[in-house]
Amino acid sequence: MGEGPHRHQAGTYSRLPAEWTRTGSGPRTRKTCLMSLAEIQDTPLDETGFGGGQGxxxxxxALLKPRVMSLVIFTAFVGMLIAPGGIHPVLGAVAILCIAIGAGASGALNMWYDADIDAVMSRTKGRPVPAGKVTAQEALVFGLTLSAFSVLVLGLTVNWLAAGLLAFTIFFYAVIYTMWLKRATPQNIVIGGAAGAFPPMIGWAAVTGDISVESVVLFLIIFMWTPPHFWALSLFKRGDYESARIPMLPVVAGEDATRRQILAYSVLLAPVGVAPALLGFASPVYGAIAAVLGVAFVWYAVKVFREREGDAARKASVQLFKFSLLYLFLVFALLLGDSLFAALFSGGFA
Amino acid sequence: MSDDDGIRLSDDQKRRQRGRSIAIGLALAGLVVLFYVVTLVKMGPGVLDKGMY
Structure with a gap:
């Protein structure tokens, strides 16, 4: 991380968590307010309390959450390729770029708002804002700028339905999920998961200019997948969420309730994963493999449901978490392969 | 103004500032290329045939 000698020694941010208020509107250290301009000009930058311009x-x-972004790119790409009709490759690439940047922008807005709780959790305390590398205000401006650009460029170059969906996704993730639900309700993940479920729908809308049953099914696959995925994570990272006082389900409703709900959503997810074949926009081969994957998902969820003590319980939730990642990747990769295969046999890309 | 006035950046801060400046420059150049290419694509191959006569 390049811990340069000038980087953190003045502690502009090292004292941040104690002074941080919950508003997330950025650190306003007392020192800054009381210093005169002359004093500030006589002080090396690190000691002024502004601390900006360091990143x-x-x-x-890192503010763009590149790992989340890679999943967004992949699912949006699949949505775009399996949509009927075609899009000029250049415009398709621009659409993917805009969706990726828009998703990254919402990640930056999330890190701006959540810096106080990110600083407390082991998984997130190395993020740029709590680590003091980027100020909260810089993250905010960065996120807003990229949001505006990604939506406008998508609208001007591709179509305004896709742009509107992208804008709604950013709003949903940054405002509805991050600012409101995440700290307010244990169902935060369920509703917040919708934000992650939009990208294939946006990809689809970029090609067709509409919202259809098929794109809603793609949405539902990710929507149903998110709760068991994150609740499995929260089962073995429970301490983190407790210390950050985020009302994750295991913290609020207990681990037994979490295991029940994981199982419930897994049982719902399995048929939704097969739905593309049942609705006829994927082949029976896809349907068969998706069914097997769905059964495996439920099987891992049952293991989480049964193993409730000690290491076995932890292991079961880690396994479900890892399998859930594999599941989502495989389902979308299969949908992609399926439509490429169909395109080859129908004599070229539609 | 002597060199001691104003905010002084350390070498490391200058290096990071330079990195950010280059990244912003590349992003702007990328947008220029993007709009250029998209314009060509949107106008299509018939661009030279239209409207002159």
């Missing part, structure tokens, strides 16, 4: 390019890339 490396890599820190700004």
């Amino acid at each position: 490396e390019v890599g820190d700004y890339i």
Whole structure:
């Protein structure tokens, strides 16, 4: 992380968590307010309390949550390719770029708002804002700028339905999920998961200009997948959420209730995963494999449901978490392969 | 103004500032190329045939 000698020594941010208020509107250290301009000009930058202008390019890339972004790119790409009709490859690439940047922007807005709780959790305390590399205000401006650009460019170059969906996704993730539900309700994950479920729908809308049953099914697959995925994570990262006082389900409703709900959503997910074949926009081969994957998902969820004590319980939830990642990847990869295969046999891309 | 006035950046801060400046420059150049290419695509191959006569 390039711990340069000038980087954190003045502690502009090292004292941040104690002074941080819950508003997330950025650190206003008392020192800054009381200093005169002359004093500030006589002080090396690190000691003024502004602390801005310190970030490396890599820190700004980290604000975009590149790992989440890669999943967004993949699912949006699948949505775009399996949609009927075609899109010019250049416009398709621009659409993917806009969706990726828009998703990254919502990640930056999330890190701006959540810096106080990110600082408390082991999984997130190395993020640029709590680590003091980028100020909260810089993250906010970065997120807003990229949001505006991604939506406008998508609208001007592709179509305004896709742009509107992208804008709604950013709003949903940054405002509805991050600012409101995440700290307010144990169902935060369920509703917040909708934000992650939009990208294939946006990809689809970029091609067809509409919302259809098929794109809603793609949405539902990710929507149903999110709760068991994150609740499995929260089962073995429970301490983190407790110390950050986020009302995750295991913290609020207990682990037994979480295991029941994981199982319930897994049972709902399995048929939704097969739905593309049942609705006829994927082949029976896809349907068969998706069914097997769905059964495996439920099987891992049953293991989580049964194993409730000690290491076995932890292991079961880790296994479900890992399998859930594999499941989502495989389902979308299969949908993609399926439509490419069909396109080859129908004599080229539609 | 002597060199001691104003905010002084350390070498490391200058290096990071330079990195950010380059990244912003590349992003702007990328947008220029993007709009250029998209314009060509949107106008299509018939661009030279239209409207002159």
